[in-house]
Amino acid sequence: MITTILIWSILIAQILLVLAMGCAVVRIFRGPRAQDRVVGLDALYVNATMLLLIFGIRTTSTLYFEAALIIALLGFVSTAAIAKFLMRGEVIE
Amino acid sequence: MTRWLPFPLLTATLLAVWLILNESVSPGAVILGGVLSIAAVRMLMPLEPPEGRFRRPLAALTLTLVVLGDIVRSNNAVARIILRPGIRNRTSGFVRIPLDLRAPYGLAALACIITATPGTIWVEYDSAGNTVLLHILDLVDERVWIETIKERYEKRLIEVFE
Amino acid sequence: MTHLAELPSWAALLTALLLLLGAALALIGSFGLLRFGSFYERIHAPTLGSTLGIGFVLIASMLFFSVLQSRPVLHEVLITVLMVVTTPITLMLLARAALYRDRTEGNDDVPPST
Structure with a gap:
């Protein structure tokens, strides 16, 4: 009984996160300006990290943790680089 | 050493x-x-990272707890704002706040605290006048925000980093 | 799904609750991205997911694996620290970039530089 509740909660949480990623993707496509798209990208990678962590719980494997860590790291670096690019037109000065 | x-x-x-x-x-x-x-x-x-000092771990711990509490409260507040139907009739705007804190690591910590709290974001720091420009989602009274940030965070950060 | 049943019921319930709360907060935050009208309002929305939202999911994950493997699993602290340090930096950089672009284009609704 309790296990059923847990399984369903995991499923619902995953659906909620996929909807959240959908919202972020809509914002990426709609813009209207470059900075709006980058905010969408930021939300997208945070949601992806959470989704991977929940996949880890669902399959009771800690392997997903590494993937989540890498997505969080790469998301940070890419958003920071794009923000820098928006400001100066160059990534490295 | x-x-x-x-x-x-x-x-x-x-x-x-x-x-x-x-x-x-x-x-x-x-x-x-x-x-x-x-x-x-x-x-x-x-x-060449700037020199900094870190004193009073107890004050830092209190500050962490205060910030955690504020994050929970403002998550709730911002979630309400998003879900409320009349999303357009609400004022948001920029506020410029004069600071007393000058230590570089203290300023970095203040920037992280303000940005990590939903509803407020640190936009620009002016080192000449030592003022900071914030954007606030639910701006009712400028003075309340200035007082909150100075009383709650800046005073404790000065204790820890200066 | 074989090991999920080995979890004691209190831990299972707590994990389920934390996961639902975290995912709901992330959804509300991303929904805010769509609802707000201007960039400077939108930039407040993702903080919901990246502070408390991911916090709840990380606590759930830590609780789940610690109880399941009967030893403290502290991996997730690393993602927490990473998120705490990086989210403000990205948002601040973005806000500054947007302000800079608005100023160079001469938009009136941003404060002038000092």
Whole structure:
């Protein structure tokens, strides 16, 4: 009984996160300006990290943790680089 | 001490990250992690990070708890704003706040605190006048915000970093 | 799904609750991205997911694996630290970039530089 509740909660949480990623993707496509798209990208990678962590719980494997860590790291670096690019037109000065 | 371990707190943090990532405290992991973190901190030195000081860990702990509480409260507030139907009739705007804090690490901590709290974001720092420009989602009264930030965060940060 | 049943019921319930709360907060935050009208309002929305939202999910994950493997699993602290340090930096950089762009284009609704 309790296990059923847990399984369903995991499923619902995953659906909620996929909807959240959908919202972020809509914002990426709609813009209207470059900075709006980058905010969408930021939300997208945070949601992806959470989704991977929940996949880890669902399959009771800690392997997903590494993937989540890498997505969080790469998301940070890419958003920071794009923000820098928006400001100066160059990534490295 | 200062020549071999320029930033002891940073070195210890890096070592802790290494040990958590390895999930072991065996002598091998400690030695390898220690060597790596000392090397990493020494590689940082050519960038000439500014000198800082860190006092009163107890005040830092209180500040952390205060910030955690504020994050929970403002998450709730911002979630309400998003879900409320009349989303357009609400004023948001920029506020310029004069600061007394000058320590670089204190300013960095203040920037992280303000931005990590939903509803407020740190936009620009002006080092000449020592003022900071914030954007606030639910701006009712400018003075209330200035007072909150100075009383709740800045005073404690001055205690810790200056 | 074989190991999920080995979890004691209190831990299972707590994990389920934390996961639902975290995912709901992330959804509300991303929904805010769509609802707000201007960039400077939108930039407040993702903080919901990246502070408390991911916090709840990380606590759930830590609780789940610690109880399941009967030893403290502290991996997730690393992602927490990473998020705490990086989210403000990205948002601040973005806000500054947007302000800079608005100023160079001469938009009136941003404050002038000092």
